[in-house]
Amino acid sequence: MSDQPTPMMAQFLAIREANPGALLFYRMGDFYEMFFEDAIAAAAALDIALTKRGTHLGEPIPMCGVPVHAAESYLLTLIRKGFRVAIAEQMEDPAEAKKRGSKSVVARDVVRLVTPGTLTEESLLEARRHNFLASFAQVRDDAALAWVDISTGQFRVTTCPLSRLGPELARHAPRELLVAEGTRLEELAADTGTALTELPGGSFDSTAAIRRLSSLFGVESLDGFGSFSRAELSAMGAIADYLELTQKGKLPLIRPPVREAAGGAMQIDAATRRNLELTQALSGGREGSLLAAIDRTVTAAGARLLDRRISAPSRDxxxxxxxxxxxxxxxxxxxxxxxxxxxxxxxxxxxxxxxxxxxxxxxxxxxxxxxxxxxxxxxxxxxxxxxxxxxxxxxxxxxxxxDELIDLLDEALVAEPPLLTRDGGFTASDYDPDLDETRRLRDEGRGVIASMQAEYISETGVTSLKIKHNNVLGYFIETTTTHAERMLAAPLNERFIHRQTTANQIRFTTVELSELETRILNARDRALEIEREIFARLVRAVLDxxxxxxxxxxxxxxxxxxxxxxxxxxxEGWTRPEVDASRAFQIDGGRHPVVERALKRKGEAFVANDCDLTAGDTPAIWLLTGPNMAGKSTFLRQNALIAILAQAGAFVPATRAHIGLVSQLFSRVGAADDLARGRSTFMVEMVETAAILNQADDHALVILDEIGRGTATWDGLSIAWAVMEHLHATNRCRALFATHYHEMTSLSARLDGVENATVAVREWEGEVIFLHEVRKGAADRSYGVQVARLAGLPASVVERAKEILHTLESGEREARPQMLLDDLPLFRAAPPPPMAAAAPPASAAEARLREINPDSLTPREALDLLYQLKELQG
Known part of the structure; x- marks a missing residue:
């Protein structure tokens, strides 16, 4: 047995080698086949059967395949699982290959490389979301990010230092990010769910980028599009190069690039987007996000525009x-x-x-x-x-x-055209005389076939006789084996020529049927050819x-x-906000759009609240206290969302809103660890807090919830206290700071611009009633034990917690465990801590040893001493 691959396998391996890193869909008739490692990986990912075809190097060749007509659904699954797919089509009719010899292989080549960022098929895309392909380039001390949606043509670029790349990726959520080889961004890409693709350094050459972009847009110079830095040209050029690679010369319809000013939109980092659930809920998916709550658009393009506006509220x-x-x-x-x-x-x-x-x-x-x-x-x-x-x-x-284009398409197309060009029938009657004539021949041929069938039934007396058609035999006469005996006998056997026998049927033809078939088939093929020409002309007219x-x-x-x-x-009764260049932030009757929507579904009302962080030259910070479940986090989030909605161009859920332009929005809300990076919940909290303190300017809006909760009480209080002072003295921003550390409320007396606010509750017959009202002042306690009871803790645990709390609140906040053991009934029964045993009295030998100075002893005296100690020991 030869170890040389067959010509077909040799072709597969050659195409596979030319497209590394991608599964190869190798067209064979009505199937895309995969072989070797590709087949093993695809069969597992698609949950389809893995078979074998021939051998290579003495081993069976793994094989699997998917039907061409259903390929898109399989492509979608593979792309979502992180694969890239190279599609190799047959570039000639198999009949042509046969003419070259029995061992000739049908010419095949890759016509497209399918990747997450280059999808265009309707079935592979989310209609209401963009599908961005992004590119990050660094040229010396300059860096830029470009992004394109080839399904819509939008193409943009902005300067983007590495420190800003995370927030920008969170904003655009690209499906794929292009970087130069050796650029270590795997962790950042994983955080944003972006597929990372490395390209050779030459793809990012800024000089070559000018040539690539000029070719892409058919211009001599890029000057008409504006002025771009070398890094911006590099990022855009890499996209143009990648599109050339993946689309194999069939470049998409891309609009000229638009340069976005770095400060044109409200700065929102990845943690804030996640915490505020702007476009995706924390649980995953769109439902529960701000976007889902406010989306009333009726077009896919309108929904995508809403997504962009919410993701990047304007600062203009x-x-x-x-x-x-x-x-x-x-x-x-x-x-x-x-x-x-x-x-x-x-x-x-x-x-x-x-x-x-x-x-x-x-x-x-x-x-x-x-x-x-x-x-x-x-x-x-x-x-x-x-x-x-x-x-x-x-x-x-x-x-x-x-109007001219509408009239052309109206005249040329039927009301409901088919999906595929190859199906034909999409051109309206009376549009093309040649097509009409060819169609008449084709359609009349069908009528003649029906008449001929009736004639043959009359002639043979076989009522079950049918004239049928398939791609192998063409038109043929078919009847059952029983009735075929008449046609096989003289004199009918001279007219009806036997063609094929199946299990239950016998098939015939006649000279006149064969001649009619030729005329009909030519008419059908000619009609499809004319319609393809018409389709091409209409496409050119549209693209022009x-x-x-x-x-x-x-x-x-x-x-x-x-x-x-x-x-x-x-x-919803929303109001037009007043937005200006001041540092005002006054919301009357503000509401949380997502929570209010959820409550309405239950038939419940949302309790609106005011918020006034208006600041002149001083910071404006509200220190918010109150029990869990009272609505502190909702209040924090709703004010941040109102700012986003206002600067996105929407009305806001409030009776009145006056908002000074928010330059940056920061949120540190919620608790989550990051085990993949070895970060505890507290470390994640500190990293996000550090980002806020290091970046927030005086036009920023900051919302912080429970800073310092992940460590010891006094450590946490110290950190929260210092963070508050830094926001006040250094950042000098507008902020909402929620905390359970009641000790911090004393800061309002020391720091100008800091006010205490609390979420009101009421106690009634031992029950805690949450009023969800935010009022000026400080909470007198946290009601944590009551909340624990509502959560379902056993009654014995709740009662025990009340006893301990009473002891601590009675002035024993620094009590040692021993004091609690003494004061609390349950601990009185606990065994006392172990005591050290009393030391036994010293022996005579030990007493004698204490009297001795070893340095003053002669050898003789030391020997005598040993005998003495021996005697004392007994």
């Missing part, structure tokens, strides 16, 4: 005011808002349809999506009319001017207007978001 006052004006205008006209939302709900996702068409992965339905989207755009523009609100006026302008179509898509998303905010404001 003019932009914020314009967005609030648009929401106020629509909220003041509920009828118009309802009409807009109804029309928007019928607008497909044009951005992603455009991307698929540009990558040659689109179909007739993507053309229909462009047609439907532009048709709705024209209708929405008419509804808005000559609106004087700038955002809405600009959007209305971008929605118009597409890709810029204006993309602008219309973005305009629809903007209108959808403003209308959704207006609907939310009217439906």
């Amino acid at each position: 006052l003019d932009e914020i005011h314009e967005r609030h004006a648009a929401v106020a205008h629509l909220a003041g006209d509920p009828r118009l808002t309802a009409q807009l939302r109804d029309a928007l709900s019928r607008a497909p996702d044009m951005d992603r349809a455009l991307s698929r068409l540009a990558l040659d992965r689109g179909g007739p339905r993507d053309l229909a999506a462009i047609r439907a989207g532009l048709t709705q755009a024209a209708s929405i523009a008419a509804m808005l009319g000559d609106d004087d609100i700038r955002i809405l006026a600009q959007a209305a302008k971008d929605l118009t001017g597409h 207007r890709a810029g204006p179509v993309g602008q219309a898509a973005r305009a629809l998303a903007e209108i959808d978001l403003q209308a959704a905010f207006a609907d939310l404001a009217n439906g």
